[in-house]
Amino acid sequence: MNAKKLIVVGLPMIAVTYGLSRFSYGLMLPYINETINMNQSTSGVISSLSYIAYCIAIVLAMAFSNKVTPRSIIVVAGLSSIIGLGIISISSNPVVLGLGIFMAGMSTGFSSPPYANIVSANIETRLQNQTNSWINSGTSIGTACTGAIAIIMTDSWRETYLIFMVIAIFVFIANYKLLPGHQVPEKKVTVGYSKKEWRRSIQLILASLFIGISCSAYWTFSRDFLLNIESIPTYLGECFWVIIGVAGLLGGTAGAFIDKFGVMSAYRVSVLILSTSSLILGIYPGNKITGFLSPILFGSSYIFITGVLIVWGISVFKTNPSFGLGVPFLILALGQAIGSVFSGVIADISGYYVLFIGSSMIGYVTLVFKPKIN
Template sequence: MDEKKLIIVGLPMIAVTYGLSRFSYGLMLPYISETIKMEQYTSGVISSFSYIAYCIAIIVAMAFSIKISPKAILFLAGLLAVLGLGIISIAASPGILGLGIFLAGLSTGFSSPPYATIVSKNVKRRLQNQTNSWINSGTSIGTALTGAIAIIMADSWRETYLIFMLIAIVVVFANYKVLPKNQTVKENVTFGFSKEEWRRAIPLIVASMLLGLSCSAYWTFSRDFILQTESVPDYIGEWFWVVIGISGLLGGTAGAVINKFGLATAYWISVLTLSTSSLLLGTFTGKSMIGFLSPALFGSSYIFMTGVLIAWGISVFKSNPSFGLGVPFLILALGQAIGSIFSGVFADLLGYPAIFIGGSLIGYAALMLKKHKANKGF
């Protein structure tokens, strides 16, 4: 299968499952909270539902990747996205909203591992890092799209989620028509770790956890924080998510950077930039320039960082590309789930700036870890 055709259908699917189904909650939270009265703690817990669902789904997707075709798993991901987005659009209570967020989160976990398998089977090895990176950058497209629609639709968040659901239906149909049919799994593909893979995976797992913790507050509360800051013009808050999404397209270059400079250098660049974006937001919020610079740095570095984790994971778990993508993304999401809950708690106690600064410090810790492990982890 031509890698360009795979990117054309894979990128929109990731845009739907990540951008529309998962990360849109942080964008819509200010509007949702006006309709469904929620404390910051409740908002943080509901946000964690998405990450918890993601963890569950990605484990199931990895486990069944050796038994069920990638296309079937992707079709399930699409159906869950449609169902979750539909439920969110009609939610009248935190419980129903949480159910919709949970189902939409499941779609995210089911969508990533199958593409890693499809790429490994259908794309030349020298093009696999770039193909995976560009498919992964669909998150940025979905994020930019949610931001643009939110600006147009203002506070009509229910109608916005209905539009997201219709987009999801179209994308699922396109993937069903284009992706290879019922490709069998190689006999030597297994579910699990070898001792060598486990040893090499330890720095990957620790780094993924720290990075998940570091960016969780940003995804959940950054826009709400900007909108509540009186010294920042309203238009910055309105365009905040669009800036994250558009800048995320730079993350699609992760594969090319890895091929040219190596995984360790790519990791160092992405984590340094990601952590600095949170530090700027928490420290210089009153500056309008930071209102654009911080999300630009965050969007580009987050997508770039996840592209690095994909390449790193696949290099560790060479016998199972689905597992190689799934493990770091699982740990990343677990860190985000834990971080979302604690971010909501500490936001109530200490305020928003403290949680962004704290997140940046955790990110810098991950940078120091990788600097020490650079030659051993890859």
């Protein structure tokens, strides 16, 4: 299987599981709240369920990565997405909505690690960073697609989630037919790994945790914040998710950037831009330029930083690519789960201004970490 063919099926699956199944909640929240009245704390808790589900699923995906084929795990990811989206579309109260969000969130944890194994086994070394980065950029495609459909469907959020489910079914079928179905790693991999690898992963784990905490508020509340600011044109709020998604395509260049300038430079640039996107949203929320600039900065840097974490993680855990991808993504999601809960509480108590400025400060702190590729 060549790199282009793998990207053609892998990118849409990541788009479905991350963009449509997971991050769409923040976009659809204002519409959902018109039907299912929830306060900000409840919205934050439901958002955290997606990240908790992700953590559970990614642990399972890593645990079974050397026992079943990558395609089998991706099949589970596709089914989780389809079922979760279906439940969300028919939810009538926070409990059912939370169940759907949880199921949809499971799909993201199951989808990422298998592709790392497929890339490692099928793609020549010099193309692996770029292939992983482009597959990962599917998040941006999914986010843009979510935003575009939401604009067309306006406040018909149930029908929107049904459309997402249909898209997920087609992508599921494509992956089932085109991915290699016989590829189980020939060598058994020790789940514990060496002490040296775990020591080298400390900075990776801490960086992933704090980055997850810092960006969780943006994914959950940024659009809702802008929609409630009178000086921001309605079209900016409606196109907010599309801007994030389109800008995220720049994140697909992470692999090429790392190959040319190194992982340290890539990490620092992406952290600075990601944190600044929250800072200007908190300081200048009523400015039209902020309405354009902030989502551009966030979309491009979020996908870019996740690409950096993939390369960094695979470098640390050389014995198993799925584990190298899974560990930073697991900790990133754990940080986002923690951040979502606290974000809702902080928004209730202190407002969105304090929330986004505080989130940016946490992001800037992660500049102390120094990723290396050995």
